[in-house]
Amino acid sequence: MLETRDLHAAYGQTRVLEGIDLTVGDGEVVIVIGPNGHGKTTLLRTISGLMAPTSGEVWFAGARVDGRSPDLIATDGLVHIPQGDLPFGDMTVEENLVLGAFPASDWRGRGQRLEHVYGIFPVLGERRGQRARTLSGGERRMLALGRGLMREARMLMIDEPSLGLAPVIVNEVYRHIGTIMRSGVTMLLVEENFSHVHDLDARILLLESGRIVREGTVAELEADEAVMATYLGT
Amino acid sequence: MRSFFQAVVSGLVTGSLYALMTVGMTLIYGTLRTLNMALGAMVLVGGYVSWMLFSGLGWGPLAGLVGAAAVTFAFGVVIQQVAVRPLIGKTGVDFEMTAFISTFAVAIVFANVALEIYGARNKAVPPVVEGRLHLIEGVSVSWHQVVMAGVAIVMLVALGIFLSKTRYGLGISAVAQQLDAARLMGIPVQRVYNLTMGVSSALAGIAGVLLASVFFVSPNAGDLPLLKALIVAIFGGLGSVRGTIVAAYIIGLLEAMISLYFGVKWSLPVLFVVIMIVLLIRPTGLFGKPEEARL
Numbered sequence: 090m091l092e093t094r095d096l097h098a099a100y101g102q103t104r105v106l107e108g109i110d111l112t113v114g115d116g117e118v119v120i121v122i123g124p125n126g127h128g129k130t131t132l133l134r135t136i137s138g139l140m141a142p143t144s145g146e147v148w149f150a151g152a153r154v155d156g157r158s159p160d161l162i163a164t165d166g167l168v169h170i171p172q173g174d175l176p177f178g179d180m181t182v183e184e185n186l187v188l189g190a191f192p193a194s195d196w197r198g199r200g201q202r203l204e205h206v207y208g209i210f211p212v213l214g215e216r217r218g219q220r221a222r223t224l225s226g227g228e229r230r231m232l233a234l235g236r237g238l239m240r241e242a243r244m245l246m247i248d249e250p251s252l253g254l255a256p257v258i259v260n261e262v263y264r265h266i267g268t269i270m271r272s273g274v275t276m277l278l279v280e281e282n283f284s285h286v287h288d289l290d291a292r293i294l295l296l297e298s299g300r301i302v303r304e305g306t307v308a309e310l311e312a313d314e315a316v317m318a319t320y321l322g323t
Numbered sequence: 324m325r326s327f328f329q330a331v332v333s334g335l336v337t338g339s340l341y342a343l344m345t346v347g348m349t350l351i352y353g354t355l356r357t358l359n360m361a362l363g364a365m366v367l368v369g370g371y372v373s374w375m376l377f378s379g380l381g382w383g384p385l386a387g388l389v390g391a392a393a394v395t396f397a398f399g400v401v402i403q404q405v406a407v408r409p410l411i412g413k414t415g416v417d418f419e420m421t422a423f424i425s426t427f428a429v430a431i432v433f434a435n436v437a438l439e440i441y442g443a444r445n446k447a448v449p450p451v452v453e454g455r456l457h458l459i460e461g462v463s464v465s466w467h468q469v470v471m472a473g474v475a476i477v478m479l480v481a482l483g484i485f486l487s488k489t490r491y492g493l494g495i496s497a498v499a500q501q502l503d504a505a506r507l508m509g510i511p512v513q514r515v516y517n518l519t520m521g522v523s524s525a526l527a528g529i530a531g532v533l534l535a536s537v538f539f540v541s542p543n544a545g546d547l548p549l550l551k552a553l554i555v556a557i558f559g560g561l562g563s564v565r566g567t568i569v570a571a572y573i574i575g576l577l578e579a580m581i582s583l584y585f586g587v588k589w590s591l592p593v594l595f596v597v598i599m600i601v602l603l604i605r606p607t608g609l610f611g612k613p614e615e616a617r618l
Contacts, residue, residue: 139503163509175504177497179563184487188497192509196490240509 090115090244090275091136096145096155098128098135105131107299108145113244118276120286123296129279130172132296133246136277137169138162150243164192166243172252174233178222182213185221185232189239199239206235209265227258234265244275251285259285287311325461330579332458336468338575339475342568343530344552345559346482347523349567353499354519355411357422358556361402363549364433365395365524369531370540371437374446384451384532388474391528399524400517402429407520408513430545438542445539448532471533478529479568482522486564495519558598560611570609 091113098106105128113119123129134140136147138159147155154162163169177185186206190199207214210231216224221232230250237245250266251259263285270276270289280286286293287307295303295316303316310316344362351359372394373387380386406425410418450467457463485492497505498515506512530548538544551574559570577597581590601609 137507139506158512159506160509160511163507169507171503171507175501175507177500177504179500180493180496184493184496188493188505188508188510191490191494191497236508 090117090150091277092146092148093132093136094146094148096132096135096147097143098131098140099143100131104143105299106135106142106145109296109299109301111294111301113275113277116273116275118270118278118289118291119294120278120280120289120291121294121296121301122280122283122286125281127296128299129281129296130248133169133171133248133277133279137167137246139169163240166241167246168237168240168242168244169246170233170237170248170250172248174229176221176224176229176232176236178220180221181218182221182224182232183217186213186236186239189236192240195240202239206238209238209268210235226254227261230254230258230262231265234262234269238269242274244277245269246277246279248279249281250278251280251282263288283310283317326583328459328462330583331576332462332464333468334576334579335572336464336472336575337578338572339472339479340530340533340548341551341555341575342479342571343475343526343533344548345555345567345571346479346564347526348552348556349559349561349564350495350499350519350523352556352561354495355407355422355516357407357419358426358553359402359407359520359523360423360427360549361406361429361433362523362527362552363545364430365398365527365545366531366534366548367433367437367540367542367545368395368398369528370448370535370544371441371446372528373532373535374448374540377448378446384448384536387448387532387535388529391532392525395528395531396521396525398528399520399522402426402524403517403520405429408516430549434542434545441540441542443542445541446535447539448535450536467536471537474529474533478526482526483564485522491515491518554594554598556608558601558609560605560608562608562611566610573609 093109093111096106096109097104109132111119121129121132131140135142138154138157142155146153149162149167150165177188186203187199190196190202212228213231213235216228221229224232247266250262254262267289291307293305293307293310294301303310347362348359351357369391372391373384376382376387376390406429407422410416410421410425450465451470452466454466455463456466456469486496487493494505494510494515495518497508497510498512502512534548555567555571555574558574559567561567574594578590578594581593585593
């Protein structure tokens with residue numbers, strides 16, 4: 090579904106990604122773990138086209154997409170739930186969700202999708218007329234996830250769903266992500282903290298200084314003491 | 324008291340027209356983050372389209388409204404492609420300032436092309452309807468002014484519905500509020516920019532048709548409307564469509580009151596003083612938002 094080949098990206102002179110090769114197969118869940126500031130968000134932004142890579146290739150659903158504009162990649166079925174949620178603050182919850190179904194093929198079915206999302210996140214239904222900027226941090230995260238589910242997704246990319254949330258809310262968010270995962274969607278998830286994801290059935294990549302340094306299942310990595318010493322805890 | 328009511332009525336009419344002009348400015352500032360100085364030129368184009376339909380085909384100003392809206396919409400898209408789009412995302416270039424200058428250049432080109440084609444002489448366009456409406460004793464308003472206000476209000480309401488209910492209308496607001504998220508939703512940003520420029524230009528073109536029957540059409544017919552739109556924009560703060568409309572009516576009424584009590588020649592000087600005071604107290608304008616959230 091997704092493949093990057095020797096992907097490099099930089100902010101000005103600062104190199105952030107230094108040759109990322111990763112693949113996410115159809116229906117597979119891949120989680121990228123790494124400390125803050127090592128390129129996780131940049132990796133997702135480069136894949137979805139918000140950032141142009143300095144070199145390397147991105148292949149999505151059988152086509153080379155690096156250099157394409159993000160709206161085209163999104164219309165091809167890549168849903169990127171960005172860091173910081175990026176809600177449309179002055180719009181209502183419902184308007185935010187409806188915009189998630191912007192591509193013409195999704196727009197027609199937006200009513201049904203809306204009910205589906207309200208079914209998963211009842212709190213969004215209760216707040217449908219409320220402006221997005223008045224939501225709590227947890228509700229905003231649900232809105233971002235819900236907005237991502239408004240579209241027919243070939244692949245879902247989620248950027249650090251635990252960021253800035255209280256532990257109770259993080260558990261709730263991950264409960265929802267678990268549900269979404271079990272629906273069989275292809276997923277690339279980024280997380281700083283190992284502890285949130287060790288219940289998920291996924292392949293894990295460790296990202297350090299813009300490179301992927303380790304790869305394995307949750308069980309394999311948990312057996313490795315050196316990895317656990319570095320990445321367990323917070 | 325009668326003259327007071329008369330001033331209120333004319334203030335509401337001019338306010339409606341200012342709103343029509345400045346709402347376009349707000350939309351463009353919200354999405355593209357620059358001022359479009361070519362909006363005055365669209366007033367000019369609207370006026371000439373209306374005059375050509377009248378003098379060439381004998382069609383009245385109602386046909387002018389439709390024709391001018393279509394022509395200025397198209398010009399808006401062309402201006403976006405030619406004068407604004409090439410400046411987007413250029414590193415080391417202040418987009419807001421360069422786009423401001425390049426749209427100002429577009430305005431100069433339009434005025435001079437109009438001078439070349441139509442000459443400097445004023446062109447007269449008849450009002451949409453003749454006659455006056457008597458409201459109460461001693462207070463009347465020409466039917467044309469009623470139509471002006473009516474058309475402006477209908478357009479503003481239609482714009483409001485377009486922005487909050489339709490797919491591309493919501494897309495415009497989305498691009499204005501959170502560009503990255505809008506792109507990730509699959510919203511084609513360049514198309515949204517074209518649409519915004521087209522719609523804003525068409526609104527100015529419609530204002531041009533309405534104004535053509537009150538003043539005359541001439542190569543500098545767009546200058547004063549642009550100046551007034553800028554005054555409303557600075558006063559209101561370009562923060563939201565609704566705030567802009569309120570600001571437009573305040574300026575319209577203020578201008579009418581100043582003309583009534585001090586004479587017409589004082590309306591611009593006093594407006595400038597009022598704006599300076601507003602900016603001293605609220606630098607972002609009356610309804611402006613300091614952070615980047617707009618529309």
